[in-house]
Amino acid sequence: MAAINTTTQIENNYDRFxxxxxxxxxxxxxxxxxxGGVYLAxxxxxxxxxxxxxDITSGDLYPNFPGN
Incomplete structure (x- = not known):
């Protein structure tokens, strides 16, 4: 089972990103x-x-989440 991130961990990961x-x-x-387009794990x-x-012609960038 994956470890749950705390708010502090999520904030630190975001800052490093x-x-x-x-x-x-x-x-x-x-x-x-x-x-408003940021997803946090x-x-x-x-x-x-x-x-x-x-899509370089439109400037759109979309994440693909496998299994969704």
Whole structure:
């Protein structure tokens, strides 16, 4: 059974994600604008198999959650 993340763990993971996303933006010249489009995992490993559909012509980026 997966461990449940605490609010503090989720906040720390989010902060680390933003730090790495900032570095990726600077490295590749791609910035993401998202309003209300953030999903947070409640359990460790919950997003292990997530992939993304990205349509460069529309600028849309959608996560694929296997099994949903």
């Amino acid at each position: 933003i730090t790495e996303l900032t570095a990726l933006t600077r490295k590749y010249g791609v910035a993401i604008q998202s309003v 409640d359990e460790r490993g919950e997003f292990d198999k997530v992939t993304y559909n990205a």
